[in-house]
Amino acid sequence: MKIGVPKEIKIGETRVSMTPSLCRRCVALGAEVVVQKSAGFTAGFTDAEYRAAGATLVSSAAKVWAQADLILKVKEPLPAEYGRLRAGQMLFTYLHLAAGAELAQVLLRKRILGIAYETVEANDGSYPLLKPMSQIAGRLAIQVGAYFLQSQHGGSGVLLGGIPGTLPGHVVVVGAGNSGAHAVQMAAGMGARVTVLDLDTRKLEALDSEYRGRVVTLMSNPANLEASVADADLLIGAVLIPAAKAPIVVSKKMVAQMRPGSVIVDIAIDQGGCIETIRPTSHEEPVYEQHGVIHYAVPNMPALVGRTSTMGLTQATEPFVATLVQKGVERALAEHPGLAKGVNTRDGKVVCGAVAKALGYA
Ligand SMILES: NC(=O)c1ccc[n+]([C@@H]2O[C@H](COP(=O)([O-])OP(=O)(O)OC[C@H]3O[C@@H](n4cnc5c(N)ncnc54)[C@H](O)[C@@H]3O)[C@@H](O)[C@H]2O)c1
Numbered sequence: 001m002k003i004g005v006p007k008e009i010k011i012g013e014t015r016v017s018m019t020p021s022l023c024r025r026c027v028a029l030g031a032e033v034v035v036q037k038s039a040g041f042t043a044g045f046t047d048a049e050y051r052a053a054g055a056t057l058v059s060s061a062a063k064v065w066a067q068a069d070l071i072l073k074v075k076e077p078l079p080a081e082y083g084r085l086r087a088g089q090m091l092f093t094y095l096h097l098a099a100g101a102e103l104a105q106v107l108l109r110k111r112i113l114g115i116a117y118e119t120v121e122a123n124d125g126s127y128p129l130l131k132p133m134s135q136i137a138g139r140l141a142i143q144v145g146a147y148f149l150q151s152q153h154g155g156s157g158v159l160l161g162g163i164p165g166t167l168p169g170h171v172v173v174v175g176a177g178n179s180g181a182h183a184v185q186m187a188a189g190m191g192a193r194v195t196v197l198d199l200d201t202r203k204l205e206a207l208d209s210e211y212r213g214r215v216v217t218l219m220s221n222p223a224n225l226e227a228s229v230a231d232a233d234l235l236i237g238a239v240l241i242p243a244a245k246a247p248i249v250v251s252k253k254m255v256a257q258m259r260p261g262s263v264i265v266d267i268a269i270d271q272g273g274c275i276e277t278i279r280p281t282s283h284e285e286p287v288y289e290q291h292g293v294i295h296y297a298v299p300n301m302p303a304l305v306g307r308t309s310t311m312g313l314t315q316a317t318e319p320f321v322a323t324l325v326q327k328g329v330e331r332a333l334a335e336h337p338g339l340a341k342g343v344n345t346r347d348g349k350v351v352c353g354a355v356a357k358a359l360g361y362a
Pocket residue numbers: 118130131133134135137174175176177178179180197198199200203220238239240241246247249266267268269270271298299300301302
């Protein structure tokens with residue numbers, strides 16, 4: 001199997017899909033690895049390290065896409081990459097097709113075997129390839145939110161931790177899953193007042209017993225959302241319905257009730273966002289203002305910390321990539337139902353139920 005590692009081209013992206021260490025493992029298992037020159041540079045890996053790990057370095061993305069059986073990426077292919085996809089090729093990356101109808105059409109037309117990181121499942125039904133990036137995005141959401149709350153960045157001038165004698169900032173986290181729980185951890189660690197809402201009582205119970213009163217847990221219903229959002233200095237959107245488009249949980253009306261200069265970070269933007277006033281932004285222009293509230297919705301937040309994110313992502317993808325190399329695609333998918341759950345497109349069809357439903361194919 002020939003694995004291709006192109007340099008990521010999404011604005012501000014710094015991650016790479018393969019470390020030299022993973023490259024060494026794939027080569028030892030019998031794969032050929034083709035890496036685009038400087039693909040690992042922004043994550044702190046040199047071309048020499050890939051060469052030493054057994055990769056062939058090529059000068060252009062075109063050469064990677066043209067040669068590889070399996071394209072290993074981080075972000076979904078962008079329009080500039082659509083033409084590079086070869087009919088029948090295999091693609092293993094984040095795809096987020098529920099919010100990407102155009103890309104889905106390209107994958108179907110070219111009969112791409114599209115395996116999406118975000119729908120690969122572990123034995124316990126969790127999403128091991130989504131988890132590390134969600135943890136990073138959750139932690140970053142507080143850092144980013146604190147930055148935009150600063151007066152010089154257009155924010156309300158609230159310091160999340162406050163100081164003795166002042167009211168700390170109020171962080172409201174909607175969704176208590178991987179990203180939400182890590183946002184809660186950072187916000188509580190900074191000394192903010194923290195409220196977290198979810199529909200899943202088990203998630204709320206776990207946070208309640210972990211923080212013993214330091215964090216308020218609330219059922220996610222319109223009344224609780226309305227009251228919490230109106231008092232939020234920093235609102236974090238962190239909901240997910242696996243493989244589906246994110247539900248709108250916070251309405252425009254609720255956003256309009258927020259204090260001027262408050263900040264929204266909608267982590268769920270990669271699935272379309274869970275806040276009615278949200279639209280995707282980029283690392284170049286990360287925020288916009290609506291109803292006096294600063295909105296941040298960068299779909300690839302982990303790129304802010306390319307080194308940590310690359311290490312976190314590849315330690316999670318490694319067992320699956322190794323399985324594909326060792327067993328070949330057909331056996332790997334037949335023997336590993338969790339990996340098979342990652343298949344979103346195959347032979348010109350959307351084969352993941354939730355994605356098909358979201359795109360209107362089911
Ligand atoms: N922007 C980025 O850079 C970035 C990075 C990583 C992950 N993400 C995205 O963040 C989102 C969250 O991922 P996750 O791993 O935390 O998911 P998760 O499944 O661990 O958690 C999602 C939580 O949302 C809850 N939920 C569902 N509907 C709800 C509702 N109406 N109200 C309140 N809670 C509700 C679920 O019960 C669950 O606890 C996903 O869309 C993921 O793709 C974005």
